[in-house]
Amino acid sequence: MQRVIVQSIKKNNSWSFGWLSFFWFHRAKLTWFHGSSQDINFSTYTGSDEIKTTAWTSYFSRLPTQELALGYRPRIAERPYLPGSTSGDFLNFFLDLKRVKKPEEFDIKGWSRVCRELVDAELPVYGAILVRNLPLCNMEDFKTFLQNLGYKFFEHGVTGYRTPLGEHVYTASDDPPQVTMEPHNECSYSPFFPKKVIMFCVKEPDSFCGGETVLLKNQDLTTILDPEVTRKFEEKKIRYQAFLPNKNTEAGLQKTWQDRFWVDDPQAVENTLESNGWSFSWDKDKNLRFWYLHSPVIPHPVTGEKMWFNQLTCYHASYYRALPLFENTSIPDDQFPFHSYYGDGSAIEPAVLQHIRAAMWSCAMGFRWRTFDVAILDNKQVLHGRMGWSGERKLVTSLIDE
Ligand SMILES: [Fe+2]
Numbered sequence: 001m002q003r004v005i006v007q008s009i010k011k012n013n014s015w016s017f018g019w020l021s022f023f024w025f026h027r028a029k030l031t032w033f034h035g036s037s038q039d040i041n042f043s044t045y046t047g048s049d050e051i052k053t054t055a056w057t058s059y060f061s062r063l064p065t066q067e068l069a070l071g072y073r074p075r076i077a078e079r080p081y082l083p084g085s086t087s088g089d090f091l092n093f094f095l096d097l098k099r100v101k102k103p104e105e106f107d108i109k110g111w112s113r114v115c116r117e118l119v120d121a122e123l124p125v126y127g128a129i130l131v132r133n134l135p136l137c138n139m140e141d142f143k144t145f146l147q148n149l150g151y152k153f154f155e156h157g158v159t160g161y162r163t164p165l166g167e168h169v170y171t172a173s174d175d176p177p178q179v180t181m182e183p184h185n186e187c188s189y190s191p192f193f194p195k196k197v198i199m200f201c202v203k204e205p206d207s208f209c210g211g212e213t214v215l216l217k218n219q220d221l222t223t224i225l226d227p228e229v230t231r232k233f234e235e236k237k238i239r240y241q242a243f244l245p246n247k248n249t250e251a252g253l254q255k256t257w258q259d260r261f262w263v264d265d266p267q268a269v270e271n272t273l274e275s276n277g278w279s280f281s282w283d284k285d286k287n288l289r290f291w292y293l294h295s296p297v298i299p300h301p302v303t304g305e306k307m308w309f310n311q312l313t314c315y316h317a318s319y320y321r322a323l324p325l326f327e328n329t330s331i332p333d334d335q336f337p338f339h340s341y342y343g344d345g346s347a348i349e350p351a352v353l354q355h356i357r358a359a360m361w362s363c364a365m366g367f368r369w370r371t372f373d374v375a376i377l378d379n380k381q382v383l384h385g386r387m388g389w390s391g392e393r394k395l396v397t398s399l400i401d402e
């Protein structure tokens with residue numbers, strides 16, 4: 001029997017639409033091979049029959065270059081048991097398939113320009129864009145890409161639990177990996193919130209190990225929420241209250257205000273809070289509480305339609321009580337990192353929280369990350385969350401102010 005294995009790597013100028021109904025997926029041009037302007041085909045075959053080359057495209061599809069990428073850089077200079085490697089004229093590293101390139105086609109700044117045009121034109125329409133197979137092979141490449149997008153970065157200080165990694169890049173979240181994060185609009189508990197969220201996958205999760213990013217459209221959620229629930233929140237508003245213990249007390253299990261604001265000076269914290277419109281108080285142990293009253297809705301950036309836009313469930317004590325960190329603790333609601341109330345300080349009914357949670361998860365979708373993917377989210381139109389995972393997975397993020 002004739003067996004033919006063909007791997008084809010060819011220029012691909014097409015765009016794919018419709019992923020997850022609103023997600024725009026772009027597979028960047030696959031022109032990885034030096035000196036080639038033509039399609040490149042590799043074939044091997046066993047058996048005596050002649051290969052019918054005219055028919056092979058019916059039987060084989062392209063193997064994405066991403067799947068061939070090594071994902072690390074093996075050293076070849078001065079490599080033990082490799083003849084010639086100590087002579088000084090070897091490259092330091094064996095070239096990854098993705099790195100063999102025409103220099104002019106792999107200029108990261110150039111890809112930043114193209115992606116900026118794509119995002120500016122299409123993000124308001126689709127709400128989320130995933131770009132795959134860009135020539136980004138590590139964090140430094142992503143930082144170069146990010147800087148050259150030319151956006152203004154979000155710098156309002158109160159940005160959740162992240163570790164700064166330099167040049168406006170942060171860990172996506174420092175919460176434990178097993179935690180599934182409820183969908184939310186980023187910083188929608190704050191008077192200032194980023195307009196875009198950009199994510200970069202440094203290490204994709206293992207297959208079937210979770211770690212999917214969860215997405216849903218604010219519009220979809222708005223239409224399935226009980227209008228009476230929305231009306232009541234519009235009337236009373238939401239009070240988001242944060243609690244951050246002092247590092248010198250044993251008041252809580254969570255990060256301290258020193259960790260959260262990356263300063264030791266209470267006056268610097270007050271300056272940040274005041275400039276962002278928060279109210280605040282310090283207790284006798286110098287633990288910090290701060291809060292803000294927020295509308296549960298905003299107008300859609302394109303149509304002006306009223307849209308649910310907040311994160312009252314994942315900033316509620318009931319969310320934190322479910323986390324491993326707080327398992328079997330009995331601390332009061334107002335000593336969790338956040339707790340949300342109606343604007344008059346009254347408790348949000350458990351049935352209302354359950355209704356909102358069930359509505360969110362009923363229209364949430366997920367996708368599988370590949371290493372070096374970049375996703376851009378319109379934070380006004382799309383809520384994001386994540387599935388918990390096991391094993392290795394690393395995402396970093398940057399928040400954009402325009
Ligand atoms: Fe987030």
